[in-house]
Structure formats: structure tokens, C-alpha cells
Amino acid sequence: MSSWCSKGHIKLEISNKGLDFLNNLLIKEAESSFVPLELPKIEKSVKIPIVGKVKMVLSNITIERIHVTNSTVKTGDTGIVIAVSGASANLTMKWKYSYSTWLLPISISDEGSATVEVEGMEIGLTLSMKTLQGSLKLSLLESGCYVKAISIDLYGGASWLYQGLVDAFKGKISSAVEDAVSKKIEDGIINLDSLLESLPKEVPINDIAALNVTFIDDPELTESSLDLEINGLFSAKNEVVVSNQYHRMLGASSSCKTANRMVRISLHEDVLKSASSVYFEAGKMHWIVDEVPDQSLLNTAEWRFIVPQLYKLYPNDNIILNISVSSPPIIKIGNQQIHSTIPLDMVLDVLDADKVIPVACISMSISASIYAEISQNGLTGIVKLNDFTVSLQWSKIGDLHMHLIKAVMSTTLKALIVPYVNLQLWKGFHLPSFHGYKLQNAQIFCTDSWIFICSDLVST
Numbered sequence: 001m002s003s004w005c006s007k008g009h010i011k012l013e014i015s016n017k018g019l020d021f022l023n024n025l026l027i028k029e030a031e032s033s034f035v036p037l038e039l040p041k042i043e044k045s046v047k048i049p050i051v052g053k054v055k056m057v058l059s060n061i062t063i064e065r066i067h068v069t070n071s072t073v074k075t076g077d078t079g080i081v082i083a084v085s086g087a088s089a090n091l092t093m094k095w096k097y098s099y100s101t102w103l104l105p106i107s108i109s110d111e112g113s114a115t116v117e118v119e120g121m122e123i124g125l126t127l128s129m130k131t132l133q134g135s136l137k138l139s140l141l142e143s144g145c146y147v148k149a150i151s152i153d154l155y156g157g158a159s160w161l162y163q164g165l166v167d168a169f170k171g172k173i174s175s176a177v178e179d180a181v182s183k184k185i186e187d188g189i190i191n192l193d194s195l196l197e198s199l200p201k202e203v204p205i206n207d208i209a210a211l212n213v214t215f216i217d218d219p220e221l222t223e224s225s226l227d228l229e230i231n232g233l234f235s236a237k238n239e240v241v242v243s244n245q246y247h248r249m250l251g252a253s254s255s256c257k258t259a260n261r262m263v264r265i266s267l268h269e270d271v272l273k274s275a276s277s278v279y280f281e282a283g284k285m286h287w288i289v290d291e292v293p294d295q296s297l298l299n300t301a302e303w304r305f306i307v308p309q310l311y312k313l314y315p316n317d318n319i320i321l322n323i324s325v326s327s328p329p330i331i332k333i334g335n336q337q338i339h340s341t342i343p344l345d346m347v348l349d350v351l352d353a354d355k356v357i358p359v360a361c362i363s364m365s366i367s368a369s370i371y372a373e374i375s376q377n378g379l380t381g382i383v384k385l386n387d388f389t390v391s392l393q394w395s396k397i398g399d400l401h402m403h404l405i406k407a408v409m410s411t412t413l414k415a416l417i418v419p420y421v422n423l424q425l426w427k428g429f430h431l432p433s434f435h436g437y438k439l440q441n442a443q444i445f446c447t448d449s450w451i452f453i454c455s456d457l458v459s460t
Helices: 016-033 163-167 170-197 269-281 308-313 402-427
Strands: 010-015 042-048 052-067 070-076 079-101 104-132 135-146 149-155 202-204 209-212 225-230 234-236 263-268 286-289 318-325 330-334 337-352 355-375 378-395 437-447 450-459
Touching (some): 016 070, 016 079, 016 450, 042 170, 052 170, 135 170, 149 163, 149 170, 209 269, 269 330, 330 437, 355 402, 355 437, 378 402
Antiparallel strands (some): 010 225, 010 263, 052 079, 070 079, 079 104, 202 209, 318 337, 330 337, 337 355, 437 450
């Protein structure tokens, strides 16, 4: 099955507030990218009493500036509707006329420049957004441009004599502006569609994992939001995601109201599970511990009262802890917390005369809860140890007093490891910006297998 046919595990909801933000960005981009816009030459002949037939030509007609004062965007069953009203434009052009009369045997001509002010321009377009093979497809269903009024000022030559003549060109200039803007809109939508289609379907995280960002199903357009779903699962780099092993359930409503924020990002716990699975299969959940703040802990002398036979067989030898996750961690998102159970195998290796000798293997299961927050555009949180179990897998040094070992390791976890992890979480992890924009006033909530992030966007 193609990866884009699977369920979406990350959902992006863009509220009307967010759509207004995106619309303003598009309008600003259009104001700068549409100009200068050249219009075709306009010719017209006018018959004037006594003078005769006068040929007038307008050339080098260029829209130099477009300014939009009001625009709206709406979503619904008909698509995405963008309406612009009260826009204005400034044009420059060259003018020239020529005529001949029976009074004089020669042709008479004059030329100069002109400026045009366009007022009350209205623009409307309706867009359709679909999903095609994992990419977004943007289509222009209809568009139109209407110019309400223009004024023309001529300079050079005897222009003051011919202002009335040029006024006759208002209709043609208005039509030329309407046609040029409409064509520019069509070209802009085609370019935007090409940009959407060129977005990668897989985003590499590092040399190990990649995130599947193919879009799932067609976007859902409602009166209050534009909803997008992507696959959202991690996979080994350059490996196709097999997502039917994950069973995404319908997400519950979060505590944050989408209308109060520009976007709401919903992540299903399967996203975390897939990342965990990828790193586990890549052998990245394995650590060699040969240095600790209290280095005496990694010497058999420190263990002589807990495991006396270890010290007896290997007196004053150094110890290496070979720790590995024995199976992918179990991750479950609950009410305002993320539960995780991590199964570990810890092999005690003794360094004896430059030889590494495995002497025992202890299995552990660590159950913890993570409480996440977003503060100052950084992800922070705190870890709480819920439960901790140990058991002996095998031993080459006889039976071990597991209750003593558990007491020591529990104390180490609570007094050393958990505080260290919480210190790192308290420092926070910076949330990256995206194309010059970052989250602002973000909130994070966890409930019923989902993580919700509600936020505004702001330019960096």
C-alpha cells in the first residue's frame, strides 16, 4: 500500500485567524511580485471636426505599484475564497498622437508621458485544494478583477490640449489592467501549486531517521478552519513507512480553542512510537558507561559489601556498565502527561588485565511520566519516576542480593539521574523556526493518545 493511503498521525488545523495571517502574507508577496507589470500597447483613432482623424498610441504602459487596503479569506464547501476590495494601482506610460489635415500638407505629431491612478479595484478568486499522491494540489476555479475608476494625467508637449482625447482611453486602460492582473493571478497560482507539489514527502531528521510528511486525504474546509493531515510517522532513512501496524484513533478535542490561536498541531502517540522504534532498530539505544561523577562507583571495591564475590574475584578492578534498551519503549499519552516504560539490560563488565569480562546481566524496567510545557519558544518539562524493577538475567559470579542492588540503583536514579535529566529539561529545547516564522504564545496539552500544540505565528 502506498504510504499516502495510510492514516494521518499529525493534523494541522489553521483557524480563520491563521488563514488571515497567511492571506496577509500572500497579499504582501503579491504586491511586490506582481510589479512592475507591463501592459500591451493601446492604439485608438478618433475623428475630430476640422482636425480630422487623429491616431493616438499609448505605449510602455507599466503598473508600478499595487496597494491592497482590505482583503478577506473564507473557507467552505465551495473552496477557499479570497476577496480584495478598495485596492489601488499606479501606472506610468508614454503617449503619442499624429494626424494630417487637408489644411496642411504635412503630418503633425506630439508625444509625452502620463501617469494613471487606479482606484476601487476589486479582485476575487476561488481556489480548490486537493491531495494528489501525497502532495497538495492547488487549482484556480475562478477569478476576476474589476476597476471602478481611473484618472489620467498627461505631461509633455501640448498635453493639456488633448486631455479630453486621452480620457477616451479610460475604458481600454481599465480593461488592460483587469486582464493583466487576472493573468498574473493565474500565473501566481500555477507557481504556488508547483511550489506545493515540490515539497518533499520525506524530511530527514539525521542520518538515521526521516519523517514521512505525505499528505493524507483531501484537506477539510469548514467555515472556521482549514484542516490538513499528514502521515507523520518516522522511518529509517530511505525506507518506506509501513504504517498499518499503527492504529490511530479519532482524536479528542483539546483544551485549547483553535479559534484563539492561528494553528493547532495534533500529534498522535504513534509518532513517538515510530521514532522510538526506528532508533531502537538502528541500535542507537545502547550506552557504554565508563565515567560517572563519582568514579569510585565504577570499581569493584565500592561494591564489596553489596556483591562481595565480585570484589573477591576481581579486587580493585574497574567496571564498565553496558546498558541497552531490550525492546522499544512503551509510550502512552494520558491526561497532561506522557507515560513511558523503558526495558533495559545492564551488563556488568570488569576490566581485568586489559580484558573485558562480562560477569552479570541485570534487567530493569523504568516507568516514568513526562510533563511537557512550552515557555519562551522553548520546550521544557519535568520527569517523574513512577516505578523501578530489577531482576537477574544471568550471573557468572553466583547469586546476587537483588534487593540491595535495587536499593542502590533506585537511590542513584532518584538522586542523580532524574535530577540531571530534569535539569536538562528545565534548560529547555529551542523550537526551530520555519521559513522565517516561529511559534508565539504556544500552549501544549496531552490527552487521550494525542499531543496538542496551539500557537500563533510571528516573524523572526
